[in-house]
Amino acid sequence: MKQADPAVAGPQAAIQWRRVLTLTVSQGLSLTGDYVLLVALGWTAVQLGGAGAITTLMLAGTIPRALTLIFGGAAADLLGPRFVLLRTTSARVLLLAGGAVVTLTTGWFWPLVVIAALEGVLLGLASPSSSSLMPRLASGDQLARANSLFAMVTRIAPIVGSPIGAWMIATGELWHVMAAVSVTCAISFVGVTVVTRGMTGGTRTPGENLLRRSGDGLRLLRTYGRLRWLFICAFCLDMAFGWPIDVALPLLVDGRGWGVASVAVVVVAFSSGALAAGALGALLAHRIPLVVRLVVSGAGIGIGILLMALMPSVVALATVGAAVGLMAGLNGPAIVTVYQQASPKARIGTAMSMLTLASIGTTPVSIVVFGALSAVIGITATWLVCGLVALAAPVAAVLALRQPVPTEEPVPTEEPAATDATPAPATGRDPGPSSVAPAPVAPGPEGADERAERPLAAAGLGT
Template sequence: MERSNQNRVSIWEPLKIRNFLLLFIGENISVFGDQLYLVALPWLTIELTNSGLSLGTVLMAAAIPRAIFILVGGAISDRISPRLVMLVANILRTLLTIVLTLIVWNQATQLWHLYLFSICFGTLDGFFIPAVQSIIPRIVKKEQLTASNALSQGTNQLILLIGPALGGLLIAISGIKMAFAIDAVTFIFSIATLSLMKVSSNFNIVSKIKETNTKNKSLSKEILGLITGVREGLKYGWSNLALRTILLVVMVYNLIFIGPLRIGFASLAHSRFLGGAVALGIMNSAWGGGNLLGALMPSLLRNPLRIGTLLLILGGIQGSGLFILGFAPNIILASLIIVLLGFCSGFFVVTEITWIQKQTPPEILGRVTSFVMLSSFGIAPFSFAIAGLLVNLDLTILFTVTGSIILFMIALLAVNPSVRKIE
């Protein structure tokens, strides 16, 4: 009865908290801009090169520094304010987006520009992502975490439903430059809302910073402290058997799944479906719609499944969907399959985030979160490389091979009772 009441009441309750409301508004505006960027960048790359392999390497250029710096970003978020990390990262991303907009506007874009900007964005993402994941437990109560994550993820996915389709339409009408320009404006809005937040330094972090901020502190000691912080987060994540198991499974899963989504969608729109950028936007919106429905599920279930069982069920559905997507003859059928894939993803992501936040001590949450993000983003460069090679062979092969591998992996995990028992 208590759980049911919590689910029924608390889904909107976090919006009563000023800091969460500011974060919620600012980040959702920014996420909308990101959806335009995520349609514009692949489409610009495809137009310049007409190569799925080139798109894969551009995405790798962002994914590699993101993976390298994400652990450092988590440690920094624990040592100082996550809000400050987000604020600085967004200021720099605004400047980068403005420069990219001017280059595209002047029709001076070259492939090396996309590599350079991808590297810069990936680096900043490495700091921003663990900060935004670790700030919510600092501004809401523990019993509000499920509602906060469901609300944040659900609204993000609603934007994913609308944003990419609008982005594709915007590109078709006004050109790629307008998508990048609007993205820059949304970053500025996010900077404003972050500046209005007042987040105190909790969990004895203030005293720790004062202790290290002495006059005789050397740069080497600061770096050593940062490395120690990263090591502590890794040690905690690896010593927790349930967390380690989930992360390893998710890491292998993402190796197979991420690349076909990012590269496969763009390749389907370019080579199989009519509509070009509009078709790409529709598929990304279908993904967002499915994610929205899935993200809301954890807060609606009275008796949620064990996270291990949930991983097996949703993974099996996604493997099957990915396989079938390789044969989708039109945008309608492809979009229906993608909605199902997105539903499974949104369902699991909210469940996983809440599960980790509830069992991790707040003072190391940024580092553990970065460890979790590494299991996704750290593997992305390899996934993009594999997908880029497969799509150059054949688009159908990309989806059928990766879908079959996921199904085989899920079948192996299903016979292991220790995975099913993780809760």
């Protein structure tokens, strides 16, 4: 048995910082590589076939990912996150290395579609397992800090990765990009190997199989009121964000004659607010009341979206955008942590697959629905409708917190393999998700002490 990590030893140690930081850095590097690849693939598709080609490529990555998320959650629960992540990550390394060879020897478009589809399948299988790791490394109030730190890194990844991808494809070839991203995946593989060493495997009862367990996500939402309302909360926010940010912002700015640079100013302001909130959460999330992080911030997002449609100047729009980003940076980690802590330990992979599916699936729906509505009532009026949709999120959050904390049968634990942390003292919280190899994580509260982070769902090939 390993020696306890001195950085986390002691009765108050409810977080394994060494593993949390290893996971965050390795996954953040991998996600940055994914954005490098996303930009490079998109630009190559445009050169090969225009708008139709890039649409085909994005759908090839997104649809398989959404479909396999359901099976990914069941696989995480049945086989364990370590089993799934080591195999999917190593498969991605081989896929991207092979893709580099293919793109070096041919300039055809369709091999890129095959690579994007396989990448989507692997990411869909891996996402629920990845989302189930953090609750095994932190418990109680500390889970909010860990999730906030991870959320901050996921927001930095596109800011860093996108320009690198543009530079690499402008100065080099696509095979250079694929080879480089295969290296970032290899580093992620090493990180996952270290972080998941000694973790328990999955849980299986007689007669269960992957196909039967794949339907557990909807059953969980139907059975657990808290999960259901948190799912609705996340869905409303993602639905309200999709069209305004991706489509309406450039149209709004252009219609008011502010120039394209104004779009960048607003996006940077929003991102800065979100990053500041992520840093604040990583340091102090455990000291900020849950109602502020989950309910008040949700209301702030809705009000902010409403105000953005009415701002008379770029400065005012950017200021409100920064405030919305700040609220989103608090709210996102709050949703996921509460959701993680309310999920049955033996079904946390399946539960997280539903939350990720909500995020991935809502953006195209938002663009289609609100895009059609804007053709009828106009950009500003539709933006206001989005704000009203967002205001439904804090209502759903309140209803979620009013639901009883689910109880569940204990999940068998294995002999501790790495006692990096001691369980946090029980404080009447919701049972925390499955324990890491050390000792079982102490139950975490859920009525006044929940926390969260919403998994970032990157479009197309993003992790």
